[in-house]
Amino acid sequence: MAVTAAATGAADSAVLFRSRVLFVSGKGGTGKTSVAAGIGRLAAAQGRRTLVLELDNQRPSLTGIFGTRPTYAPVEVSKNLSIANVVWVDALGDWLEAIVNLPRVVRLIMRNHIVSVFLEATPGARDLVVLWRVMALARSYDLVVVDMPASGNAVAMLSVAHTARGLFEQGPIRRCADDLVNLYAQADTRMVLVALPEEMVVNETVETARRIGADLAPLRVPLIVLNRATPPSLSAPETTLLSALLAGPSDGLAREVLEAGRWEAELEVATAESQKRLTEELKLPVLVLPVLARGEGALRVVGQITAAMARVSSVPVDLRGGG
Amino acid sequence: MTPLVDLVQRQRLLVCVGSGGVGKTTSAAAIALRAALSGRRVLVLTIDPARRLANSLGLSEFGNTEVRIDLGDRTSTGELWAMMLDAPSTLDDVISRVAKDTATRDAIFANKIYRHMAGSFSGSQEYMATERLYDVYGSDRYDLIVLDTPPVKNALDFLESPGRLARFLDRQIMKWFLTPYEEEKVFGKRLLLGTSAVVYRLLGHIFGREFLDELSVFFGLFRDLYDGFRERHEAVAKLFAASTTSFLVVSAPTEPSVDVARFFLDELRVRKLPLGGVLVNQVHSASTTVPDVDALLGAEARASDDATAGPLLARLGAAHRRLRDLAALEAGRVEELRRAAGSTTWVRVIPRLQEEVHDLAGLLRLHRYLFDGGS
Numbered sequence: 001m002a003v004t005a006a007a008t009g010a011a012d013s014a015v016l017f018r019s020r021v022l023f024v025s026g027k028g029g030t031g032k033t034s035v036a037a038g039i040g041r042l043a044a045a046q047g048r049r050t051l052v053l054e055l056d057n058q059r060p061s062l063t064g065i066f067g068t069r070p071t072y073a074p075v076e077v078s079k080n081l082s083i084a085n086v087v088w089v090d091a092l093g094d095w096l097e098a099i100v101n102l103p104r105v106v107r108l109i110m111r112n113h114i115v116s117v118f119l120e121a122t123p124g125a126r127d128l129v130v131l132w133r134v135m136a137l138a139r140s141y142d143l144v145v146v147d148m149p150a151s152g153n154a155v156a157m158l159s160v161a162h163t164a165r166g167l168f169e170q171g172p173i174r175r176c177a178d179d180l181v182n183l184y185a186q187a188d189t190r191m192v193l194v195a196l197p198e199e200m201v202v203n204e205t206v207e208t209a210r211r212i213g214a215d216l217a218p219l220r221v222p223l224i225v226l227n228r229a230t231p232p233s234l235s236a237p238e239t240t241l242l243s244a245l246l247a248g249p250s251d252g253l254a255r256e257v258l259e260a261g262r263w264e265a266e267l268e269v270a271t272a273e274s275q276k277r278l279t280e281e282l283k284l285p286v287l288v289l290p291v292l293a294r295g296e297g298a299l300r301v302v303g304q305i306t307a308a309m310a311r312v313s314s315v316p317v318d319l320r321g322g323g
Numbered sequence: 324m325t326p327l328v329d330l331v332q333r334q335r336l337l338v339c340v341g342s343g344g345v346g347k348t349t350s351a352a353a354i355a356l357r358a359a360l361s362g363r364r365v366l367v368l369t370i371d372p373a374r375r376l377a378n379s380l381g382l383s384e385f386g387n388t389e390v391r392i393d394l395g396d397r398t399s400t401g402e403l404w405a406m407m408l409d410a411p412s413t414l415d416d417v418i419s420r421v422a423k424d425t426a427t428r429d430a431i432f433a434n435k436i437y438r439h440m441a442g443s444f445s446g447s448q449e450y451m452a453t454e455r456l457y458d459v460y461g462s463d464r465y466d467l468i469v470l471d472t473p474p475v476k477n478a479l480d481f482l483e484s485p486g487r488l489a490r491f492l493d494r495q496i497m498k499w500f501l502t503p504y505e506e507e508k509v510f511g512k513r514l515l516l517g518t519s520a521v522v523y524r525l526l527g528h529i530f531g532r533e534f535l536d537e538l539s540v541f542f543g544l545f546r547d548l549y550d551g552f553r554e555r556h557e558a559v560a561k562l563f564a565a566s567t568t569s570f571l572v573v574s575a576p577t578e579p580s581v582d583v584a585r586f587f588l589d590e591l592r593v594r595k596l597p598l599g600g601v602l603v604n605q606v607h608s609a610s611t612t613v614p615d616v617d618a619l620l621g622a623e624a625r626a627s628d629d630a631t632a633g634p635l636l637a638r639l640g641a642a643h644r645r646l647r648d649l650a651a652l653e654a655g656r657v658e659e660l661r662r663a664a665g666s667t668t669w670v671r672v673i674p675r676l677q678e679e680v681h682d683l684a685g686l687l688r689l690h691r692y693l694f695d696g697g698s
Contacts, residue, residue: 240628244627
């Protein structure tokens with residue numbers, strides 16, 4: 001299938017690779033993790049030391065993609081590319097150690113019933129500590145790609161920085177919140193939303209992008225990824241002929257073949273409409289990733305995303321390096 | 324009667340769980356509609372921060388109040404209501420009801436920690452949803468509540484949330500924070516000894532002294548509400564485990580959503596929560612025969628547009644191949660779910676519909692796939 005991803009200028013997607021911290025979110029099931037992994041592989045292939053992160057995921061999805069379970073400590077999966085899972089309890093230990101600087105005291109605190117319950121139950125403390133770890137890791141890599149929770153939850157999680165500033169006037173939590181707000185404001189911190197060519201997914205993507213603008217400004221959203229797209233390729237006469245055949249009498253297998261044609265034509269229309277809506281309503285460029293011919297393993301998806309993005313970013317990439 | 328029809332007519336609470344993008348909200352709405360059409364008074368409730376339910380019911384937007392959906396003359400006794408939970412006002416509602424007087428209520432509303440807790444922090448939303456669920460359940464205004472939960476990670480929080488705030492308001496912790504506060508009032512300075520002093524100083528260091536002071540005030544205000552809260556948590560936990568409650572695991576035939584569905588099947592088993600059944604939405608189907616497209620459609624196509632016929636026929640062949648591949652792949656995933664669900668649990672396969680569901684007519688089209696025929 002022809003890749004029409006070039007509809008988005010090379011400059012628009014190249015911006016992703018100039019980031020230091022890249023949050024990837026979107027409605028559940030849109031392929032966030034694959035897109036995050038694809039961006040990570042491509043950046044690594046370009047020679048940037050890259051880390052792809054999951055946040056406190058009990059069943060890390062990256063495992064299926066790279067064949068290696070991401071642990072709290074980053075694991076290198078290929079040249080320049082590492083993956084990790086920011087387990088909150090481990091992050092808490094590291095955070096306390098950074099503050100208190102006495103491992104024995106940290107162990108004491110972690111064991112103390114009141115402190116552990118307090119930290120676990122204080123709304124927001126968990127998110128702050130996890131994001132603190134993301135910032136800490138970002139210092140050791142050229143690019144950190146963060147596979148975030150689904151749309152609304154991702155915005156809520158990142159908003160914790162702003163709300164904590166209203167709550168904590170001093171101390172390490174406050175400093176952590178300040179650092180985060182500072183991180184969002186950096187020119188090389190970005191958030192990408194992954195959408196599918198479906199009406200409700202587009203609705204949610206538009207809403208999430210607006211919430212980011214309202215709640216997380218000045219965090220930059222440089223583009224929207226339209227995943228599993230079927231870019232228009234039927235010509236006008238082909239469309240007309242298909243409609244004529246569909247309107248005529250047919251049954252059995254002939255009907256099913258025509259319905260398959262209708263199905264694909266509708267996917268093309270949905271892709272065009274979604275791309276148009278996202279562009280017009282959000283005034284953002286849309287990176288279109290065509291659907292795979294066969295829905296095979298996750299690694300193939302990553303490879304395809306990597307290839308599609310390499311084409312639009314017009315950077316030569318050696319794809320043999322990854323995974 | 325299919326097992327789902329039975330649940331819709333008999334149960335009082337149906338909880339839909341599953342990953343995002345699998346049509347969970349649409350399923351919840353369609354199930355609620357069916358119950359309403361069979362004469363029951365039904366509320367479909369979403370705690371999803373996105374406005375999917377409004378979308379699938381054809382509403383532009385709705386909020387923290389119950390909105391009645393106009394069913395026209397489709398039913399005489401049944402009612403369909405919808406509500407989306409909006410965390411801050413829900414917490415306000417709860418406080419207004421449980422606070423012993425308006426002065427306490429206003430003091431709580433004015434407390435900085437309360438204000439932030441009420442909505443800005445992720446996590447408190449799920450807790451408040453259970454509170455609200457408990458309210459509407461207890462009101463007896465509905466025969467059935469269909470609950471649509473947010474995607475996986477939060478849905479687990481949702482199952483855990485009754486315990487989580489209870490731990491935050493743990494009496495031991497409250498006492499621990501209140502004691503220094505009260506002693507300060509009596510003695511004019513903090514009297515802290517032993518481990519408590521070390522821990523308190525550390526927490527003060529981490530969170531800031533002002534915060535701990537605010538927290539003491541917060542706990543002081545909440546002290547009287549504590550028992551009421553705990554009772555409610557226990558009631559909600561009991562409600563989830565009741566024989567009149569069923570969890571429905573909703574999935575799509577995609578790899579990630581099947582993973583999540585299997586995860587939920589395990590979790591429900593471990594937590595001993597009642598599993599109703601499994602819905603697999605958006606499943607493609609195609610015959611396994613490789614069609615001779617030219618023999619089937621060639622003559623007809625060439626008759627109307629000879630120049631275009633060739634390329635289009637090739638395209639149709641490719642489209643059908645793509646559909647076959649997809650259908651085969653999805654059938655394998657459905658099988659995988661059947662094995663995970665076990666032989667005693669029903670798994671219902673719903674075909675992918677031509678158009679997206681975004682109104683009552685769309686939900687009605689779903690009904691024959693959800694409810695008709697055997698299981």
